[in-house]
Amino acid sequence: MMAYEISLLIVMGISITAGLSLNLITGFCGQISLGHAAFMGIGAYTSALMTKNGLPFFPSLAAGMLTAGIAGIFVGLCSLRVRHDFLAITTMGVGFLFLGIVRQQDALGGEMGISGIPDPGLGRIGFLLFVMGCAALVVYLSLYMKRSWLGFAFDAVADDEDTAGMLGLDVTQFKLIAFAIGTSLAGLAGGLYAHNIRFIDPDSFGFVESITVLSMVVIGGIGSVWGVVIASAVLSVLPLWFQFIEDYKLLVYGLLLFSVMRFSPGGLSALCFNIFSFFRKKLT
């Protein structure tokens, strides 16, 4: 396999992990987040600093997940009282807060970021296999979760949290679980990203990145595991194939987001489902 294709596949795998991690929070549990890149950033910075200081790759990656997850629970706790649009604004604020802190810390490399992050030492193909393995595990976890009572409870919370409470559900706890799992997986994606590019700076985890991840979820179909997998895979490599998409990323993704919300609010998965049932009706 060519080095270029390997790189593309690695980027895809990381994006799928990131997309699905947000899908757990926004798709499954119905809690919108416009600051998801911050949690990827926390995972990335934590693991990068650790490996740069000579610690092995895997424990560092795990530590990145842990810190991102803890930050996620903290943010979850703080935003329990807000819903919908206000939650969107709060999480957006969290994203900017993260950037603001990182930019000012010399220990975190400030504006210059962290360069020279060590190679994980798996070889390119080994790293690709590891990234794909992580993505596959997250796909499996998502599919499994959907069929468990946790996914069932998430459905109820996403649908109508007041009614869920009226049926005795401890909505708070379920939201925190969604935040904890989703943000720690974002930390995983961030750690993988840092050790793939081997350079990170605050802009790698800015608002544009948060919107990019959200586009993947919305375009794929909020809550649909395979829809998000496909959207993440395609949207992550498009900017690498077409320079103008990279240049006009926010414009292109914004336009895509808008068209999906306007014409197929259920995303690609709903679109496919509708086309499929349309043809099935024609045939019968």
Added chain:
Amino acid sequence: MNHLLQVHSATIQFGGVKALQDVSFHLDQEDLLGLIGPNGAGKTTLMRYVTGINDSKTGHVELSGLKISGLPVYQRVKLGISMSQQLVRPFKSMSFLDNVVFAAGYHKTEKPWKTLFIKSRIQEKQRALTLLERLGIADMAMEMPEKAPLGYLKRLEVARAMAIDPKILILDEPLAGLNQREAEKLADTLSQLNQQGQSMILIEHNLREVMRICSRLVVLDNGRLLAEGSPKSVLSQSHVQEAYLGKELHVNP
């Protein structure tokens, strides 16, 4: 002796409007209490006070002698208070059956972290189907609530409220939206359920059915307790008739 449910002088104010003023009442084991009164009398507010959706600083609620005011809604539900809503709120992404299955699985969702490792829904499906049949909406089990008629959604609310095996079942206008035959049938079902030992509070405008099945009535008007007692004695009181029917009728009954 402790009553099953005791509300002590509940007062609730929304801005300048006093929705409830110093209302006290009680519910005994195996009662079927009818809560009646004109629109805007505060019936729903009173029940939302019991479940904890609306809380007030004055007064308190006791369940079997245990003070439950101040607890969040879901904890009161776990202690055995279940309420079906007047404005139906089904989970729109779930079929009729799944709506009730989810409610019936209340013991499975008790420990949130453990829910990741529980998958089986067989028992809950059985229970949900039984409830849907009992309420006469089993034919809709696999349908989504979006397009369902109001009469079905009302009964879905009741089924869901019953599915969590409450000590006290509070139903907010379950008969509204049903035709007379359906209403009668549902009232019969509720009456049967009550005879099997289910304590219930019924908010209802259909006085015919209320008179037929309730063992006691509480009448609210303008946020105040107007009367309390057996259905016949309550409805024969002149000020109750006034509140309900207006003054003219009192002159010429």
